[in-house]
Amino acid sequence: MHVPDGFINAPVSVAAGAVAATAVAVSLRGARxxxxxxxxxxxxxxxxxxxxxxxxxxxxxxxxxGHLLGGALAAILVGPYTGVLCVSVVLLMQGILFADGGLTALGVNISNMAVVTVVVAYAVFRGLLKVLPAGRRSVTVAAFAGALLSVPGAAVMFTLFYALGGTTDVSLGKVFTAMVGVHVLIGIGEAVITAATVGAVIAVRPDLVHGARGLAVPLKLRVDGELVDAPAPTPAAVPAAARSTRAVWATGLVTALVLAGFVSYYASSSPDGLEKVAADKGIDAKAEEHAAAGSPLADYSVKDVSDARLSGGLAGVIGVGATVLVGTGVFWTVRRRRAQDLTATSTAAPTVR
Incomplete structure (x- = not known):
């Protein structure tokens, strides 16, 4: 659902950019x-x-x-504020390096694919956890439902942007029906991927899943014939191997590299939901060439590498590497800022009145 340049007029694109910038600023603070x-x-x-x-x-x-949007997955794994930042980093890298998603439409794309998907998915996710039995299976079920609804939610938001600033004269009803219809189907794929990934991480390290926090069942001890909660272990009592995230990080990175560098060659070459609707309904009549169309990585291929498999694989590996570096840099900076704030608060001298 990467909106190209030219689909939405300049005033609405600027307004969407302001909304996206505000959402990112709020998320930077919340991610702390x-x-x-x-x-x-x-x-x-x-x-x-x-x-x-x-x-x-x-x-x-x-x-x-269709393809994953990712807002639901990110929000459930690392939290809603951090989730908005995760998808925003991805969209920024795709727009600058791979000419995917217009640069003037970056605000529209962040609003659609980062903000709306996270808000809808996390609201549904949390709402379901309140009524479902506490447990890991409920987290996976709630993740499926949140992801499923987040994709048509983003389609509705695109329709709203189009209603306010579409550059072509196409019936709003036709746009709404076509966008929501196809993205309900895409939402099923989103839900399967999200639930499978969340379930896999919960099975290995539930303590690392933001949406699963608070689900740990306390250890029971029998004292004088009665079952009582065992005291929670202190951080020092937990083995270092159990606290470390190196294995999870390495496994996740290798998986991402394999998916982008090898499996992506077998992905469907058909246009995605927005591209198909735009072509069928004429929304793309005033689409503009991407400002980064001359990038050596445009269209997810490495310039001057003739072998399609190798070209696409290299582009995928470069994209994963660039995204993990930029993303980790952003999140470490946010984390350090929080640590600095906590240190400043704890060392502040009390005011004498």
Whole structure:
């Protein structure tokens, strides 16, 4: 659902940019409460994983494909504020390096694919956890439902942007029906990928899943014939191997590299939902060439590498590497800022009245 330049007029694109900038600013502040020394590097990995999986277009209907948006997955794994930042980093890297998603439409894309997907998915996710039995299976079910609804939610937001600033004269009803219809199907794929990934991480390290916090069942001890809660172990009592995220990080990075560098070659070549609707309804009549169309990585291929498999694989690997570096840098900076704020607060001298 990467909106190109020219679909939405300049005034609405500027307004969307202001909305997106505000959302990112709020998320930078909120992410300080979500990130710690373990989750900061994992957030960069989540961004890289989303980048990789977005290269894997899957067929959803005749001549149409879809791909992961990632807002639901990021919000559940690392938190909603951090999730907005994860998807925003991915969109920025895609727009600058790969000419995917217009640069003037970056605000529209962040609003659609980062903000709306996170808000819808996390609201549904948290709402379901309140009524479902506490447990890991409920987290996976709630993740499926949140991801499923987040994609048509983003389609509705695009329709709203088009209603306010579309550059072509196409019936709003036709745009709404076509966008929501195809993106409900894409949402099923989003839900399967999100639930499978969240379930896999929960099975290995539930302590690293933001949406699963608070689900740990306390150990029971029998004292004088009665079951009582055992005292929670202190951080020092937990083995270093159990606290470390290195294995998870390495596994996730290798997985992302394999998906982007090898599996992506077998992705569907059909246009995605927005591209298909735009071509069928004429929304793309005033589409503009991407400002980064001359990039050596444009269209997810390395310039001057003639072998399609090698070209696409190299581009995917470069994209994953660039995204994990930029994302980790952003999240470590946010984490350090939080640490500095906490230090300043704890060392501030009390005011004498």
């Amino acid at each position: 409460r979500e990130l710690d020394e373990r989750t900061a590097p994992l957030a960069g990995l989540v961004a890289a994983f989303i980048f990789a999986v977005q290269m894997l277009n899957f067929p959803v209907a005749a001549g149409t494909s």
